[in-house]
Amino acid sequence: MRVLVRTPNWLGDTVMALPALLALRSHFADEVLVAAAPSAFAPLLSAAAAVDETVLLSREHSGRRGRNIEAAQLRSGRFDLAVLLPNSFGSAWVARRAGIVERWGYATRARGWLLTRAVPRPHRRSHLHQGDEYLGLLRKLGIESKPVATTIAAPPWMLARARRLLEDAGWDGERPLIGMAPGAAYGHAKRWLPDRYARVAGRLADTQGAVVVLVGDGHDRDTGYAIESSLVAAGGGGTVAGVVNLIGRTDLSQLIGLLAVLRALISSDSGAMHLAAALGVPVAAIFGPTDDRLTAPVGRHVVLTHNVWCRPCFLRDCPIDHRCMTGISEDRVFQAVTDQLLLPAAGGRT
Template sequence: MPDAGPLLVVSPNWLGDAVMALPAIADLKRHFADRRMIVAARASVSSLFTMVPDVERVVTADVAAIRDARPSVAVLFPNSFASAWLVWRAGVRERWGYARDFRRRLLTRAVRPPKQPMHQGEYYQHLVRELGVATGPLEPTLSIGADALDDAKRLLAQHGWEEGSLLIVLAPGAAYGKAKQWIPSHVTWLVTDLVRERGVTCALVGSRADAQTTRAIRDAVPVDCQPKVLDLAGETTLPALAGVMSVAAACVSNDSGAMHLAAAAGVPVVAIFGSTNEQATAPLAHAGVPGEIVTNPVWCRPCMLRECPIDHRCMTGIEPARVLAAVDRVAKVTG
C-alpha cells in the first residue's frame, strides 16, 4: 500500500451519476477510515459533496488543485481517458479505475469492466469491490445541514408556501435531452389536479436551463391554481434543492439529477422513464421509503437518444392519471 496520504475520489461529471456513486464512496471511506477523503469534482456537482459527511475537502477537477491536495491514491469513477490523464499529470502515485477508454497504461490498478449489465450504482460498487473494498448497502445518503434547510424554507416561503402544508416537488427537465422529458402539457394536468383536487402546493424545480419549461408549465395552469405553483427553477443551490426535497411529501421527476438527489434525501420518488433504461439508472431509494417507476412499454425504448426521431410515444403514452395514482400511493395524498 502507498503511504497514508489523502484518498482522492474523482467524481462522475453529472449530478445523477455523482449521487449513484455515493454508496461506493461510503464503502471507500469505511475501508480507508484512517485516511482523509478528498473529492475532485466539476463545479456543477461539487456542492453535492458538502452534504457527504465522510468528505473532508472538495477541490476542482484540475491539475493544480489536485497537486495541492497531495493525495497518495486516486480512485476514478469516470471512465474517461481525461480523468486518468488528469491525476497522472497531477503526480498522484496510485491511480485506480476501470480499464476503459484506452487509459490502462495511465492506471496503476486497472480493473476489468463487468461484462453483464447492471445498475450504475452497482457498477461503481463493482469497481471498489475489485479493489478489495467490502461494499455496503446500495443506498446514497446525504446530511442536509440546517443552513441548507433554512435556505430552502425561506425560498419556498418567498414563493408562497406555508410551512407544514403538503408539498410535492416536480422536476420536469433533464439535461441529457428532450427525449427524457415527460410532456409539459401532462405535467400541467398533474399540477392542476394536485392543487385543485388535493390542496397540494407544487414546486417546479430545475436548473436555469429548465426555466423556460417550468415557466410555460406554470403559465398554462389555471389562474386560480397558480398561487400554489411555485417556480423555483434556477433559484436553488444543490444543498438548497436537497432541502426543498427533504420537506416534500414526494418528488415527481424524469430520469435526471434531481430525481437522484430526491432519493438520496430520503423522499418518495415517482420516476418517469422514457428513452433511458430504468434498470441502469432507477433512483436508489432509502430502505422503507416508497417509490414507483412509470414507463410506457413501447418497442423502441430504451433507445438512449437525446431527441426522439419519431413521435415520442414512450412519453406521450404515459397519461397524467397514471402518474397521479402513483403520487397518491407513495405520498398518501387523498382527493
C-alpha cells in the same frame, strides 16, 4: 496516506456514487480521504459527510487547458492514490499528469496504460445499475463494499435557505409540498409532456391541498413556462393557486433543502430525482429513452415507463413520435404520486 477519489461529472451519477464513497471511507478509515468534484457539487458532498476534504474542480476551461488546470490542482494535494470513478480517458490522464503514483479504475476508453491497477468494466449487456458498477469497481480492487441505502441529510442551514425561498414565493409554511422536476440535462427526449405535468399539478393542488413546486436549473425554464401556460389556459386565463415555479431560482444547497421538505417528487430521469430519493423523499420517476435498470433512483420510488420497441434508445431527441413518453398517461402519474402520499412521511414531513 492521502487518498483521492475522483467523483463523476454529473449530479445524478455523483449521488449514485455515494455508497462507493462510504465504502472507501470505511476501507481507508485511518487515512485522509479527499473527493475531487466539480465545484457546483460542494453542497452535496457537505451533506453526505463521507470525506475529510474536497478539491473543487473548476469548469471554466475545457479541453487541454482545462485538464492542465485540473492536474495542477491535484498535484498540489500531494496524493498517494487516486480511485477514479469516471471512465473517461481525461480523468486518468489528469491523475497521471498530477504525479499521483497509484491510479486505480476501470480499463476503458484505451486508458489502461495510464492506470497502475486497471480492472475490466462489466459488459453493457449486464444491465448493471450505475451505483452497483461503482461498488463493483471497489470489489475488484479488493475493497469490501456492500449495497447500502443512499441517504443524505440536509443540514439546518440548507433547510432554512429553502424555507425562506418558499415563503417568499407565498408558501404559508403549513400546506404539504409536492415537487415536480420536469427538465433533464441529457436532452428533450427525457422530458414528459408539459401539459400533462400541468394537469397533474392542478389535480394535486385541488385534491390534496398541496402546493406544487416546480424545480430545475436555468436550462429547464422553457419547460416551466410551458407548464405555467397550460395551467393558465386550463384556468380560463387566470392564475392557478397552489403552483410555484422555482425553476432556475435555486442553487444546489437550496435545491437540497427544498427537496428535503417535500412529501413527494414527480421527476424525469434527472439529478433532482436521485437527490430526492437519497433524501428519503418518495419519487415517481418517469423514464422514456433511458434505461431504468441502469439509473433508477435508490430509495422509495415507483418507476413509470411505457414499453415500446424503440426504448431504451438513449437519444437526446426523438426522431419519431416520442411514444415512450406520450404513452405514459396523466392518470398513471397522478395515481403513482397519490399512492406515495399514503405512505408514512419520512423525516417528520407533513
